[in-house]
Amino acid sequence: MKLFAIFGDPVSHSKSPLMHNLAFKTLGFNGCYGRWQLIDGTKLRDTFIHLGLNGCNITVPHKEEAFKAADIVEPFAAEVQAVNTLVLKNNKLYGYNTDAPGFYRALQKLGTTKSALIIGAGGTARALALFLRSKDINIEVVNRSERRLKWFKDEGFVCHTWDSFNPSSKDVVINTTSAGLSDESLPMPKELLDQSLKKAKYAVDVIYGKDTPFLKEAKKLTLPFFDGSEMLLQQGIIAFDYFTDHQYTLDEIETAMRPFLSL
C-alpha cells in the first residue's frame, strides 16, 4: 500500500484525506492518505521519510519549507518558491505547485478568460497572477494597501490601491483576500466592488466553506461563480495525478473525487 498525508499547522480541518481516500477507493488504487500536524516546517523532509510516505500535500504555513525540502522542483513551483505537493520517486523528492493550475482548470469550466481582476496581493494572488499571465490572461491587481503591491509592480503587473482604482471591464473578478473568512467584510469598498462585478462575466472566491459577502454580491448580479471548494478539488485532482504517476485521466480522477464536496 502507498502512503500519503497532508502536512500543515493547523491541519485538523483539512478535507484532503477525505478527498484522496475517496478517489483511491473509487479507482481501486491501493493507497491511504492521512494528516500530520507539523509545527516545525524544517522537519518536513525527515518526517516524510520517517513516516514512509510516497507523497504528501503541504498547506499553510509550510509551502516555502516544502520548496526547500524538494530535490527537484517543477518550473512554476520554482518561480513562486512554494510547493504544495511532494512525490518520492527514485529516492528523490519532486516538488509541484498544483494550487494555481487547479484554479485555472476550474476557471476554464466557466468559459474563455482573456482578462482578470485580482483583489488582494498576498501569496495566493501572486501565484494566480503569474500562472494566469502564463496562459495569456491580462491581469490587473487591486489591494487595500500599498506594501504588498511592490512585488506586482516589479513583475510588471498593472496594480492599484483602492484610492487610485478605476474599475474597467474584465472577464472575471477574483477575490484572493481573506475578507469575509471570519467576518462579514467585503474585500473592497462596496461601490468599487459593484462597479467591477457589473463589468465582469463571472466571479471567483478562493475562500471555501462559507457564502462570503463577496459571493453574495456576485450572486445578486446573477454572475456565474465558483468558490474555493472548486479550487481545493482541482488542486487535489492534479496532486492525485502526480501521486498515482499519471495512470488515470484528470477527468477520471475528477469523477472519483468530486462527490467529496457533498460529504
Ligand code: NDP
Ligand atoms: P495573505 O495573508 O498572503 O494575503 C492576504 C491578502 O488579503 C492581502 O492582500 C491583504 O491586504 C488582504 N486582506 C486581508 N484582509 C482584508 C480585508 N478585510 N479587506 C481587504 N483586504 C484584506 O493570504 P493568502 O494569499 O495566503 O490567502 C488568502 C486567502 O486564500 C485565504 O482566505 C485562504 O484561506 C485562501 N486560500 C484558499 C485556497 C483554496 O484551495 N481554496 C488555497 C490557498 C489560499 P493587505 O496587503 O492590505 O494586508
